Structure formats: structure tokens, C-alpha cells
Amino acid sequence: DVKVTQSSRYLVKRTGEKVFLECVQDMDHENMFWYRQDPGLGLRLIYFSYDVKMKEKGDIPEGYSVSREKKERFSLILESASTNQTSMYLCASSRFSIGAETYEQYFGPGTRLTVT
């Protein structure tokens, strides 16, 4: 079974703190993704990566950065947390799709981040 794990299920941070969210997958997937999910707004893509040290901006990258130093690990960084970054953060991974091939994303359990 594919397994995607996230470092914390719940996290409470103060405004201005630097926050690290870690994600690890054990299926040797090339692609990894970070989303945030808010009521009424659905899943929104923050950043994704299709290879080590590669990153692509998603739909809402402002206020976030990412790091992928190893294939299995993808980190989301909030440089200076703000209250509007309170949300559920979801990590996902998938194989790299080429041409007509397409592969599903597998999600981690999520991290509920509260910024006070």
C-alpha cells in the first residue's frame, strides 16, 4: 500500500513564527504536492515538485516556500506565519505521468495548522 505520512496531525503556532510541515512517501513517487483545504474553497494547490530540487508554483504560492532535497521528502515552509494561513494542509504524491499515462495522487492524513 502507498503510504504518505505527515509530521504532525495538529499544530498551533504564533503569528510571525517560521513553520515547517514535513511529508514523506514510501512508494518512490516522482511527484509530490502540497495543498491547503478550507471550507467553501476546496483543495487549492500551493506548490508541487516532480523531481528532487525541482519545484513549481501552484495556484496560491504566496507566503509559502518548499524544499525537496530527497525524493521521498517534501517540506512546506511558512516563513512568517499569519492567521490567514490557519488551515488543513494536505500532502500528496504520485508517479510522473507521461503522455496518455495518468496516475492517481495519494494523500497523507493532513495537518491542521492553527496560527494565533
Add this chain to the structure above:
Amino acid sequence: EDQVTQSPEALRLQEGESSSLNCSYTVSGLRGLFWYRQDPGKGPEFLFTLYSAGEEKEKERLKATLTKKESFLHITAPKPEDSATYLCAVRGQGAQKLVFGQGTRLTINP
């Protein structure tokens, strides 16, 4: 721009009452349409991938179908444990990322 719209936003059914959820999409060169189930406070769980119009896939009480413009998730004789939010997503030509709909929150009353 690729778009996915799901309807209804919420659906409440009695146990055993069959119904369908809708996912309408516009995408440049569909490479896959995905259905996920998400329980409260958890990450989405993959259900199906559909690739081309006319394709159908089944899993227990769920059947997903695909046309050129929309997909349906049919739920037959649902049980309370089928209560969840169901998400639809598409992958377009040349893309690695998925575009998700807002989801349908399904509640099955015993």
C-alpha cells in the same frame, strides 16, 4: 483554463435511497478523471480513474461513469458508512497537477 464543477454541494439521503453525484468539467485534452472520498478531518482516499467517454468503474455500492463533458458517481442502496465528501478531479494534457472540484457532501441517514 481547466475547470471542475460538482453538484449538488450537499445531498442528504435515507439509507437505501439511490442517487447520483455530478461532476462537470472543461479541460484541454482529458488525460484522466478521478474520484476521491474524504472523511471529516482526513485526507482524500482514491476511488476511481476514468480515461475516456463511455468508461464505467464500480466498487461496492459506487459506480462511476464518464461522458465527454461530465462524470457521474452513482450510489446504489447507500449505507450510513457511505457518508463522506466526494471529490472529483481532472488531469489535462501535459499537466502533472490535478484540478479539483469543490466536492459533494453526502449524508446517509439510517
